[in-house]
Amino acid sequence: MNKDIDLFLNDLASSAPTPGGGGASSLVGAVGVALCSMVANLTSGKKKYAEYQQDIEAVLEQAEGLRLRLLELIDEDARAFEPLAKAYGIPKDNPGRDVMLEDALKGASDAPYDILCTLDACSDLVVELSTKGSRLAISDVGCAAAMISAAAKGAVMNVYINTKLMTDREYADNLNDKAITLVRSITSKCDRVYDIVAESLGGAPM
Amino acid sequence: MNKDIDLFLNDLASSAPTPGGGGASSLVGAVGVALCSMVANLTSGKKKYAEYQQDIEAVLEQAEGLRLRLLELIDEDARAFEPLAKAYGIPKDNPGRDVMLEDALKGASDAPYDILCTLDACSDLVVELSTKGSRLAISDVGCAAAMISAAAKGAVMNVYINTKLMTDREYADNLNDKAITLVRSITSKCDRVYDIVAESLGGAPM
Numbered sequence: 001m002n003k004d005i006d007l008f009l010n011d012l013a014s015s016a017p018t019p020g021g022g023g024a025s026s027l028v029g030a031v032g033v034a035l036c037s038m039v040a041n042l043t044s045g046k047k048k049y050a051e052y053q054q055d056i057e058a059v060l061e062q063a064e065g066l067r068l069r070l071l072e073l074i075d076e077d078a079r080a081f082e083p084l085a086k087a088y089g090i091p092k093d094n095p096g097r098d099v100m101l102e103d104a105l106k107g108a109s110d111a112p113y114d115i116l117c118t119l120d121a122c123s124d125l126v127v128e129l130s131t132k133g134s135r136l137a138i139s140d141v142g143c144a145a146a147m148i149s150a151a152a153k154g155a156v157m158n159v160y161i162n163t164k165l166m167t168d169r170e171y172a173d174n175l176n177d178k179a180i181t182l183v184r185s186i187t188s189k190c191d192r193v194y195d196i197v198a199e200s201l202g203g204a205p206m
Numbered sequence: 207m208n209k210d211i212d213l214f215l216n217d218l219a220s221s222a223p224t225p226g227g228g229g230a231s232s233l234v235g236a237v238g239v240a241l242c243s244m245v246a247n248l249t250s251g252k253k254k255y256a257e258y259q260q261d262i263e264a265v266l267e268q269a270e271g272l273r274l275r276l277l278e279l280i281d282e283d284a285r286a287f288e289p290l291a292k293a294y295g296i297p298k299d300n301p302g303r304d305v306m307l308e309d310a311l312k313g314a315s316d317a318p319y320d321i322l323c324t325l326d327a328c329s330d331l332v333v334e335l336s337t338k339g340s341r342l343a344i345s346d347v348g349c350a351a352a353m354i355s356a357a358a359k360g361a362v363m364n365v366y367i368n369t370k371l372m373t374d375r376e377y378a379d380n381l382n383d384k385a386i387t388l389v390r391s392i393t394s395k396c397d398r399v400y401d402i403v404a405e406s407l408g409g410a411p412m
Contacts, residue, residue: 005211009236009273013243020244021349024237028353030215031230037219038226067215139367143227143360147234150356153400153412154349160407161345172408180410187412194359201366204386206359206393 017085018078021161022112025154026077029115030070032147033122035140036129037063043134052132059125059132066125069118077111077158084108084162098167105162109175112158116182119152123189130193142197149190156183223291224284227367228318231360232283235321236276238353239328241346242335243269249340258338265331265338272331275324283317283364290314290368304373311368315381318364322388325358329395336399348403355396362389 008027012019040060043049049056084104090097126145133141159179163172195205214233218225246266249255255262290310296303332351339347365385369378401411 003211005209005214005233006277008211009240009277012237013240013247013270013273015244015247021241021346024241024349024353027211028234028237028356031218031234034215034219035227035230038221041219041221064219067219071212071215139363140227142363143230146356146359146363147230150234150352153352156409157345157348157352157403157407160404160409164408176409183412197363198366201363202370203362203366203382206389 018081019074020077020081020158021154022077022081022115022158023074025112025151025158026070026073026115028147028154029119029122029151030067032144032151033063033067033070033125035144035147036122036125037067039129039133039137039140039144042137043129043132046134049132049134055128055132059128062121063125066118066122070115070122073111073115073118076114080108080111101165102167105166106171109159109162112155112162113175113179115155116152116159116179116186119148119155119186120182122148123152123186126193127189130196138197139201142194142201145190145194145197149187149194152183152186152190156180224287225280226283226287226364227360228283228287228321228364229280231318231357231364232276232279232321234353234360235325235328235357236273238350238357239269239273239276239331241350241353242328242331243273245335245339245343245346245350248343249335249338252340255338255340261334261338265334268327269331272324272328276321276328279317279321279324282320286314286317307371308373311372312377315365315368318361318368319381319385321361322358322365322385322392325354325361325392326388328354329358329392332399333395336402344403345407348400348407351396351400351403355393355400358389358392358396362386 012024037060040056040063043056087101087104126148129141156179163176166172198205218230243266246262246269249262293307293310332354335347362385369382372378404411
């Protein structure tokens with residue numbers, strides 16, 4: 001993402017077809033997993049957490065890879081939207097339109113589904129850091145939890161908006177079910193960590 | 207934010223003191239409210255939503271202002287951390303340390319509290335767009351709701367981490383109460399919109 005934050009948000013805010021909610025969700029996930037890297041970096045090499053050093057190094061390596069993947073998925077999501085925009089532009093009396101639209105809808109739901117799979121791995125890192133990460137950075141674990149949970153809730157919206165229009169209902173319902181299972185896995189892990197961290201800081205669960 | 211997304215996330219991921227969870231929360235809020243602008247832009251000028259045209263124009267103007275404010279708050283949060291980092295560096299036997307630390311903790315909790323106030327205004331736009339925004343962009347309203355809710359949950363963590371260490375418990379408890387009230391206001395609005403949008407798209411509430 002060799003792009004100014006300002007410019008990316010301007011493009012997002014515009015009526016241009018991409019980036020949209022899928023890319024935005026992937027970016028929010030990348031922010032969340034960057035906080036996981038930060039907590040790992042603040043824990044690594046500290047005497048107090050020496051027993052977790054190897055685990056923390058593994059968390060850091062995974063977090064860096066997951067962040068890169070989420071940034072890639074911003075572009076993949078944008079590319080997958082192009083055939084869909086084209087299919088919508090085909091006149092409704094064109095006999096090939098329905099098949100092209102169905103294919104494009106299936107293609108456009110791949111990136112948000114991949115975002116969910118990537119976020120599920122991120123949520124495992126949040127859980128691990130909530131017990132092994134430096135207590136000095138515990139509020140950042142809570143932030144990461146909230147962001148990764150929200151990224152999943154955003155990504156699944158971009159599965160729904162495509163499955164809703166598919167005529168192949170078996171494919172659509174199956175993809176929805178798989179996506180909802182992933183989001184529930186991610187949000188249940190993240191929300192539990194969030195509430196534990198909030199209470200440990202004298203705050204309130206949400 | 208005249209800065210590459212990649213570079214900002216690298217700085218966030220590092221062990222450098224800023225940016226941290228507060229700036230990350232403000233960025234996630236900016237992504238959410240940029241989606242509000244996008245929905246307003248996709249609704250504006252459409253015949254089907256002509257009755258809401260004036261309201262949509264007002265939403266767009268507010269959303270653009272709130273996005274700028276959230277981007278400013280990334281820098282304000284970073285600047286407010288500097289005196290805190292300095293206070294931590296003062297030797298513990300220095301008699302002036304406690305007062306400087308207390309002042310720095312109060313200063314460092316201002317930016318995350320301001321982020322919450324800004325996000326509360328963002329959440330009102332989400333509610334308005336959920337009924338007046340183009341149905342073609344309804345998944346983006348759901349994404350915005352998830353992100354603004356998460357930004358609030360992240361920002362309040364950065365109030366807690368400062369209030370926890372304050373010796374003036376009346377000030378700390380009062381600030382915590384005000385912050386929690388704001389987060390509950392934001393998340394209750396956003397989470398309700400999220401669930402309504404998810405169900406309207408054939409998905410599941412979370």
